[in-house]
Amino acid sequence: MTTILEHIDSATRRYQALPIFLAFANDRIPFARFTDFFREQAMAARHFQDFIWACTAIEGDDALARFAKEHRRVDSGHYKWTAADLARFGLPPMTLDDQFALDTLPTRIQLARILACFHDAEPEARLVLLASLEAAGAVTLGVLHGYAARNGLADQLLYLGNAHVRIEERQAEAVTSVAAHVFAGDSAHLHALVDVVFDALERMFGDGGQRIYGDVVATAEA
Numbered sequence: 001m002t003t004i005l006e007h008i009d010s011a012t013r014r015y016q017a018l019p020i021f022l023a024f025a026n027d028r029i030p031f032a033r034f035t036d037f038f039r040e041q042a043m044a045a046r047h048f049q050d051f052i053w054a055c056t057a058i059e060g061d062d063a064l065a066r067f068a069k070e071h072r073r074v075d076s077g078h079y080k081w082t083a084a085d086l087a088r089f090g091l092p093p094m095t096l097d098d099q100f101a102l103d104t105l106p107t108r109i110q111l112a113r114i115l116a117c118f119h120d121a122e123p124e125a126r127l128v129l130l131a132s133l134e135a136a137g138a139v140t141l142g143v144l145h146g147y148a149a150r151n152g153l154a155d156q157l158l159y160l161g162n163a164h165v166r167i168e169e170r171q172a173e174a175v176t177s178v179a180a181h182v183f184a185g186d187s188a189h190l191h192a193l194v195d196v197v198f199d200a201l202e203r204m205f206g207d208g209g210q211r212i213y214g215d216v217v218a219t220a221e222a
Contacts, residue, residue, distance in 0.1 A: 004128055004190050005176055005183035011198040012135045018202060019217045020209025021139065024147045028216055031151055035089045036212050040104055042082035042094050044204075045159065047111040048133070049079045054118035055130035064123060067178045071130070074167060081158030088156060103211075110204040117193055124182045127175060128190045131183065132197040134172035140205070141168055 015021075023029055056072035058065045083093060100108075117129055141164065148160045155162055176183045182190070209217055 001186045003184050007194050008135050016139045021143045023217050024143050045079035045082050055126045058123045084158045107204050110200040113200045127179050131175040132194050136201050
């Protein structure tokens with residue numbers, strides 16, 4: 001039997017091995033091109049806020065509902081930090097046309113796949129979706145923050161900076177511990193949700209990485 005937690009762990013390891021993450025981790029992305037993904041990141045970060053709100057839409061006053069309420073409080077508003085990071089590099093603010101640009105439609109399709117998982121979702125499903133997103137997010141933020149830190153930007157950036165990393169530390173672990181019995185199970189439905197989250201994110205970052213840094217990623221893989 002593969003538990004839900006084991007599934008998330010194995011999917012996270014596969015996600016971490018995406019060529020775009022390896023390129024950043026191995027400093028193959030030229031610093032002059034570091035900000036090439038910032039505008040798409042700003043767009044995606046706003047969608048991730050919807051994920052957090054949907055994950056934590058758990059009613060009641062039990063331990064699970066209280067955890068969800070606190071997680072929503074701590075994990076809300078981070079998308080606003082991307083605006084400061086754009087300004088830090090002299091990039092123009094996002095417009096409505098930027099948020100819905102044609103060339104980033106493939107990214108929004110993958111984000112929509114994840115958001116659709118919350119339709120009529122039970123609390124257990126919301127927790128599994130949250131744990132999957134937090135596990136993947138720890139990889140994404142960790143790799144990009146590491147690159148920023150090695151280039152002296154960890155204290156200057158907000159979304160990819162030290163403050164954000166400190167907030168996000170051990171969040172995935174906190175989610176899995178609040179309902180350990182759910183993550184020790186092997187529900188086929190919950191396994192399927194884990195698959196959707198990681199498949200969507202792998203496609204999103206894999207395709208986006210190729211679109212933005214394809215020449216560098218191709219060189220790194222050669």
